[in-house]
Amino acid sequence: MKLDTIDKKLINLLQEDSKRTNKQLSLLLNLSVTAVFERIKKLERAEIITRYIAQVNPKKVDKSFIVFCQVKLIQHSREYLSVFESEILKLDEVSECFHISGDYDYVLKIYVKDMEEYREFMVNKLTTIKHIGSTQSSFMIGEVKNSAKINV
Amino acid sequence: MKLDTIDKKLINLLQEDSKRTNKQLSLLLNLSVTAVFERIKKLERAEIITRYIAQVNPKKVDKSFIVFCQVKLIQHSREYLSVFESEILKLDEVSECFHISGDYDYVLKIYVKDMEEYREFMVNKLTTIKHIGSTQSSFMIGEVKNSAKINV
DNA sequence: ACTGAAAATGTCGAACC
Protein backbone atom coordinates (compact mmCIF):
# COMPACT_ATOMS: atom_id res chain seq x y z
CA MET A 1 0.00 0.00 0.00
CA LYS A 2 1.22 3.46 -0.86
CA LEU A 3 1.16 6.05 1.87
CA ASP A 4 0.76 9.75 1.25
CA THR A 5 1.84 12.52 3.58
CA ILE A 6 -1.47 12.52 5.41
CA ASP A 7 -1.32 8.77 6.02
CA LYS A 8 2.13 9.15 7.49
CA LYS A 9 1.08 11.97 9.76
CA LEU A 10 -1.90 9.92 10.85
CA ILE A 11 0.27 6.91 11.63
CA ASN A 12 2.60 9.02 13.70
CA LEU A 13 -0.25 10.64 15.59
CA LEU A 14 -1.82 7.30 16.44
CA GLN A 15 1.51 5.92 17.58
CA GLU A 16 1.72 8.77 20.06
CA ASP A 17 -1.83 8.62 21.29
CA SER A 18 -4.38 6.21 19.94
CA LYS A 19 -7.14 7.66 22.10
CA ARG A 20 -7.42 10.73 19.94
CA THR A 21 -10.88 10.78 18.44
CA ASN A 22 -11.49 10.96 14.73
CA LYS A 23 -12.74 14.46 15.28
CA GLN A 24 -9.51 15.61 16.89
CA LEU A 25 -7.55 13.91 14.13
CA SER A 26 -9.71 15.53 11.49
CA LEU A 27 -8.78 18.96 12.85
CA LEU A 28 -5.08 18.11 13.01
CA LEU A 29 -5.10 16.77 9.48
CA ASN A 30 -7.59 19.15 7.88
CA LEU A 31 -9.90 16.35 6.86
CA SER A 32 -13.46 15.40 7.58
CA VAL A 33 -14.23 12.91 10.30
CA THR A 34 -15.28 10.31 7.76
CA ALA A 35 -12.12 10.72 5.74
CA VAL A 36 -10.08 10.08 8.86
CA PHE A 37 -12.23 7.09 9.69
CA GLU A 38 -11.71 5.60 6.25
CA ARG A 39 -7.98 6.15 6.24
CA ILE A 40 -7.64 4.45 9.60
CA LYS A 41 -9.71 1.48 8.46
CA LYS A 42 -7.55 1.21 5.39
CA LEU A 43 -4.39 1.22 7.51
CA GLU A 44 -5.86 -1.46 9.74
CA ARG A 45 -6.97 -3.63 6.85
CA ALA A 46 -3.54 -3.33 5.24
CA GLU A 47 -2.08 -4.40 8.59
CA ILE A 48 0.05 -1.30 8.72
CA ILE A 49 -1.53 -0.59 12.06
CA THR A 50 -1.49 -3.98 13.71
CA ARG A 51 -3.06 -3.25 17.07
CA TYR A 52 -3.80 -0.80 19.84
CA ILE A 53 -2.37 -1.25 23.31
CA ALA A 54 -2.24 0.39 26.71
CA GLN A 55 1.15 1.23 28.15
CA VAL A 56 1.80 0.60 31.81
CA ASN A 57 4.21 2.28 34.17
CA PRO A 58 6.47 -0.54 35.40
CA LYS A 59 7.26 1.28 38.64
CA LYS A 60 3.63 1.29 39.66
CA VAL A 61 3.10 -2.40 39.13
CA ASP A 62 6.18 -3.67 40.93
CA LYS A 63 8.16 -4.39 37.80
CA SER A 64 10.78 -1.69 37.92
CA PHE A 65 13.73 -4.03 37.63
CA ILE A 66 14.27 -4.18 33.91
CA VAL A 67 16.95 -6.30 32.35
CA PHE A 68 18.35 -6.78 28.89
CA CYS A 69 19.64 -10.31 28.76
CA GLN A 70 21.67 -11.61 25.86
CA VAL A 71 21.70 -15.32 25.26
CA LYS A 72 24.06 -17.53 23.31
CA LEU A 73 23.13 -21.10 22.38
CA ILE A 74 25.67 -23.87 22.37
CA GLN A 75 24.82 -24.63 18.75
CA HIS A 76 22.73 -23.09 16.01
CA SER A 77 20.82 -26.05 14.70
CA ARG A 78 17.23 -25.42 13.73
CA GLU A 79 16.08 -27.69 16.50
CA TYR A 80 17.95 -25.85 19.21
CA LEU A 81 16.66 -22.54 18.01
CA SER A 82 13.05 -23.61 17.98
CA VAL A 83 13.21 -25.28 21.37
CA PHE A 84 14.62 -22.11 22.84
CA GLU A 85 12.11 -19.86 21.12
CA SER A 86 9.08 -21.85 22.13
CA GLU A 87 10.24 -21.93 25.74
CA ILE A 88 10.75 -18.18 25.75
CA LEU A 89 7.19 -17.61 24.59
CA LYS A 90 5.97 -19.26 27.78
CA LEU A 91 7.83 -16.95 30.11
CA ASP A 92 5.69 -14.08 31.35
CA GLU A 93 8.69 -12.11 32.53
CA VAL A 94 10.01 -11.88 28.98
CA SER A 95 8.29 -9.01 27.27
CA GLU A 96 10.39 -9.05 24.11
CA CYS A 97 12.80 -11.44 22.49
CA PHE A 98 14.69 -10.91 19.26
CA HIS A 99 17.03 -13.08 17.29
CA ILE A 100 20.09 -10.97 16.55
CA SER A 101 23.38 -11.04 14.73
CA GLY A 102 26.66 -10.79 16.54
CA ASP A 103 28.28 -12.39 19.49
CA TYR A 104 25.03 -13.41 21.11
CA ASP A 105 22.03 -15.04 19.45
CA TYR A 106 19.14 -13.42 21.29
CA VAL A 107 18.35 -10.35 23.27
CA LEU A 108 15.53 -10.42 25.84
CA LYS A 109 13.79 -7.62 27.66
CA ILE A 110 12.69 -8.80 31.07
CA TYR A 111 10.47 -7.17 33.68
CA VAL A 112 10.67 -8.27 37.30
CA LYS A 113 10.28 -6.74 40.75
CA ASP A 114 13.85 -6.69 41.98
CA MET A 115 17.19 -8.43 41.84
CA GLU A 116 15.94 -11.28 43.95
CA GLU A 117 13.10 -11.98 41.59
CA TYR A 118 15.53 -11.77 38.71
CA ARG A 119 17.77 -14.33 40.33
CA GLU A 120 14.77 -16.61 40.76
CA PHE A 121 13.89 -16.11 37.14
CA MET A 122 17.38 -16.92 35.93
CA VAL A 123 17.89 -19.95 38.10
CA ASN A 124 14.46 -21.51 37.84
CA LYS A 125 13.27 -20.46 34.44
CA LEU A 126 15.71 -19.10 31.91
CA THR A 127 18.73 -21.26 32.51
CA THR A 128 16.66 -24.41 32.71
CA ILE A 129 16.03 -24.07 28.98
CA LYS A 130 18.07 -26.56 27.05
CA HIS A 131 20.98 -25.66 24.80
CA ILE A 132 21.79 -22.31 26.37
CA GLY A 133 25.51 -21.65 26.19
CA SER A 134 25.90 -18.43 28.09
CA THR A 135 24.03 -15.33 29.07
CA GLN A 136 24.92 -11.74 29.80
CA SER A 137 22.63 -9.43 31.72
CA SER A 138 22.56 -5.64 31.57
CA PHE A 139 20.37 -3.91 34.11
CA MET A 140 18.48 -0.81 33.22
CA ILE A 141 19.73 2.22 35.09
CA GLY A 142 17.62 4.79 33.36
CA GLU A 143 15.18 5.40 30.58
CA VAL A 144 16.32 8.00 28.10
CA LYS A 145 13.71 7.45 25.43
CA ASN A 146 10.88 5.00 25.23
CA SER A 147 8.72 6.17 22.39
CA ALA A 148 7.68 2.76 21.02
CA LYS A 149 7.30 4.67 17.83
CA ILE A 150 8.46 4.12 14.28
CA ASN A 151 8.69 7.50 12.64
CA VAL A 152 7.33 7.36 9.12
CA MET B 1 -2.31 2.18 44.78
CA LYS B 2 -3.20 -1.37 45.62
CA LEU B 3 -4.28 -3.61 42.80
CA ASP B 4 -6.62 -6.52 43.23
CA THR B 5 -6.92 -9.50 40.93
CA ILE B 6 -9.50 -7.80 38.74
CA ASP B 7 -7.33 -4.70 38.30
CA LYS B 8 -4.46 -6.90 37.21
CA LYS B 9 -6.56 -8.79 34.72
CA LEU B 10 -7.87 -5.52 33.39
CA ILE B 11 -4.36 -4.13 32.98
CA ASN B 12 -3.28 -7.23 31.12
CA LEU B 13 -6.30 -7.14 28.86
CA LEU B 14 -5.74 -3.51 27.96
CA GLN B 15 -2.08 -4.15 27.28
CA GLU B 16 -3.11 -6.76 24.74
CA ASP B 17 -5.85 -4.77 23.09
CA SER B 18 -6.89 -1.34 24.21
CA LYS B 19 -9.70 -1.15 21.69
CA ARG B 20 -11.86 -3.53 23.66
CA THR B 21 -15.01 -1.71 24.73
CA ASN B 22 -16.04 -1.42 28.34
CA LYS B 23 -18.87 -3.76 27.52
CA GLN B 24 -16.54 -6.48 26.27
CA LEU B 25 -14.33 -5.99 29.29
CA SER B 26 -17.31 -6.17 31.61
CA LEU B 27 -18.17 -9.59 30.22
CA LEU B 28 -14.59 -10.84 30.51
CA LEU B 29 -14.31 -9.61 34.09
CA ASN B 30 -17.83 -10.30 35.31
CA LEU B 31 -18.41 -6.68 36.19
CA SER B 32 -20.83 -4.01 35.15
CA VAL B 33 -19.87 -1.51 32.48
CA THR B 34 -19.80 1.23 35.10
CA ALA B 35 -17.46 -0.71 37.35
CA VAL B 36 -15.08 -1.28 34.43
CA PHE B 37 -15.27 2.37 33.52
CA GLU B 38 -14.41 3.43 37.06
CA ARG B 39 -11.53 1.01 37.40
CA ILE B 40 -9.98 2.18 34.17
CA LYS B 41 -10.32 5.82 35.18
CA LYS B 42 -8.67 5.00 38.47
CA LEU B 43 -5.79 3.27 36.74
CA GLU B 44 -5.35 6.25 34.45
CA ARG B 45 -5.49 8.76 37.29
CA ALA B 46 -2.93 6.75 39.25
CA GLU B 47 -0.74 6.78 36.14
CA ILE B 48 -0.56 3.02 36.16
CA ILE B 49 -1.85 3.15 32.62
CA THR B 50 0.18 5.95 31.11
CA ARG B 51 -1.07 6.05 27.55
CA TYR B 52 -2.66 4.26 24.64
CA ILE B 53 -0.78 3.78 21.41
CA ALA B 54 -1.10 2.19 17.99
CA GLN B 55 1.46 -0.38 16.94
CA VAL B 56 2.78 -0.32 13.41
CA ASN B 57 4.20 -3.11 11.29
CA PRO B 58 7.74 -1.97 10.46
CA LYS B 59 7.84 -4.05 7.28
CA LYS B 60 4.90 -2.17 5.81
CA VAL B 61 6.35 1.25 6.39
CA ASP B 62 9.85 0.61 5.05
CA LYS B 63 11.49 0.27 8.43
CA SER B 64 12.27 -3.40 8.52
CA PHE B 65 15.96 -2.99 9.27
CA ILE B 66 16.03 -3.02 13.03
CA VAL B 67 19.21 -2.59 15.00
CA PHE B 68 20.21 -2.81 18.63
CA CYS B 69 23.15 -0.52 19.05
CA GLN B 70 25.18 -0.40 22.22
CA VAL B 71 27.10 2.77 22.95
CA LYS B 72 30.02 3.44 25.26
CA LEU B 73 31.03 6.98 26.21
CA ILE B 74 34.62 7.99 26.66
CA GLN B 75 33.85 9.21 30.16
CA HIS B 76 30.94 9.11 32.56
CA SER B 77 30.74 12.67 33.73
CA ARG B 78 27.28 14.09 34.22
CA GLU B 79 27.89 16.52 31.42
CA TYR B 80 28.81 13.87 28.89
CA LEU B 81 25.80 11.80 29.78
CA SER B 82 23.35 14.64 29.39
CA VAL B 83 24.81 15.84 26.12
CA PHE B 84 24.48 12.35 24.72
CA GLU B 85 20.97 11.87 26.03
CA SER B 86 19.62 15.12 24.71
CA GLU B 87 21.10 14.44 21.29
CA ILE B 88 19.52 11.00 21.19
CA LEU B 89 16.10 12.46 21.87
CA LYS B 90 16.35 14.37 18.62
CA LEU B 91 16.97 11.36 16.44
CA ASP B 92 13.82 10.03 14.85
CA GLU B 93 15.42 6.71 13.99
CA VAL B 94 15.95 5.94 17.67
CA SER B 95 12.77 4.49 19.04
CA GLU B 96 14.14 3.52 22.43
CA CYS B 97 17.25 4.31 24.43
CA PHE B 98 18.12 3.00 27.86
CA HIS B 99 21.00 3.65 30.18
CA ILE B 100 22.34 0.27 31.24
CA SER B 101 24.91 -1.36 33.46
CA GLY B 102 27.75 -3.39 32.08
CA ASP B 103 30.33 -3.01 29.42
CA TYR B 104 28.34 -0.47 27.42
CA ASP B 105 26.50 2.56 28.74
CA TYR B 106 23.46 2.67 26.50
CA VAL B 107 21.40 0.43 24.31
CA LEU B 108 19.41 1.88 21.43
CA LYS B 109 16.68 0.39 19.30
CA ILE B 110 16.82 1.83 15.82
CA TYR B 111 14.41 1.55 12.89
CA VAL B 112 15.63 2.23 9.37
CA LYS B 113 14.92 1.02 5.85
CA ASP B 114 18.03 -0.96 5.09
CA MET B 115 21.74 -1.27 5.71
CA GLU B 116 22.46 1.72 3.56
CA GLU B 117 20.17 3.91 5.58
CA TYR B 118 21.73 2.54 8.73
CA ARG B 119 25.17 3.45 7.49
CA GLU B 120 23.93 6.98 6.76
CA PHE B 121 22.47 7.15 10.24
CA MET B 122 25.68 6.02 11.91
CA VAL B 123 28.00 8.23 9.91
CA ASN B 124 25.91 11.39 9.79
CA LYS B 125 23.95 11.27 12.99
CA LEU B 126 24.94 8.90 15.77
CA THR B 127 28.70 9.10 15.61
CA THR B 128 28.66 12.86 15.27
CA ILE B 129 27.48 13.05 18.87
CA LYS B 130 30.30 14.15 21.17
CA HIS B 131 31.94 11.89 23.73
CA ILE B 132 31.05 8.57 22.14
CA GLY B 133 33.78 6.05 22.76
CA SER B 134 32.63 3.04 20.80
CA THR B 135 29.52 1.37 19.47
CA GLN B 136 28.46 -2.15 18.73
CA SER B 137 25.55 -2.95 16.44
CA SER B 138 23.45 -6.12 16.47
CA PHE B 139 21.04 -6.51 13.60
CA MET B 140 17.69 -8.09 14.13
CA ILE B 141 17.35 -11.39 12.33
CA GLY B 142 13.99 -12.37 13.68
CA GLU B 143 11.27 -11.46 16.11
CA VAL B 144 10.52 -14.19 18.62
CA LYS B 145 8.29 -12.25 20.94
CA ASN B 146 7.20 -8.65 20.86
CA SER B 147 4.42 -8.38 23.38
CA ALA B 148 5.22 -4.89 24.72
CA LYS B 149 3.48 -6.20 27.78
CA ILE B 150 4.30 -6.22 31.46
CA ASN B 151 2.50 -9.14 32.98
CA VAL B 152 1.01 -8.19 36.31
C1' DA C 1 -13.74 13.30 0.01
C1' DC C 2 -17.85 15.37 1.90
C1' DT C 3 -22.58 15.82 4.56
C1' DG C 4 -25.94 13.91 7.34
C1' DA C 5 -27.94 10.59 10.20
C1' DA C 6 -28.38 6.17 12.70
C1' DA C 7 -26.23 2.97 15.85
C1' DA C 8 -23.09 2.02 19.36
C1' DT C 9 -20.29 3.48 23.30
C1' DG C 10 -18.69 6.33 26.76
C1' DT C 11 -19.64 9.02 30.71
C1' DC C 12 -21.55 10.03 34.95
C1' DG C 13 -25.09 10.96 38.54
C1' DA C 14 -28.40 8.77 41.67
C1' DA C 15 -30.19 5.23 44.51
C1' DC C 16 -29.08 1.10 46.44
C1' DC C 17 -26.85 -3.58 48.41
Added chain:
DNA sequence: GGTTCGACATTTTCAGT
Protein backbone atom coordinates in the same frame (compact mmCIF):
# COMPACT_ATOMS: atom_id res chain seq x y z
C1' DG D 1 -16.27 -2.10 47.41
C1' DG D 2 -20.06 -3.47 44.23
C1' DT D 3 -24.83 -3.05 41.47
C1' DT D 4 -28.67 -1.23 38.21
C1' DC D 5 -30.97 2.31 35.89
C1' DG D 6 -31.26 6.18 33.18
C1' DA D 7 -29.97 9.89 30.39
C1' DC D 8 -27.04 12.64 27.65
C1' DA D 9 -22.73 13.39 25.10
C1' DT D 10 -19.61 11.68 22.06
C1' DT D 11 -17.98 8.73 18.68
C1' DT D 12 -18.25 5.30 15.29
C1' DT D 13 -20.10 3.74 11.28
C1' DC D 14 -22.24 3.85 6.96
C1' DA D 15 -25.50 5.68 2.92
C1' DG D 16 -25.83 8.77 -0.45
C1' DT D 17 -23.75 12.30 -3.20
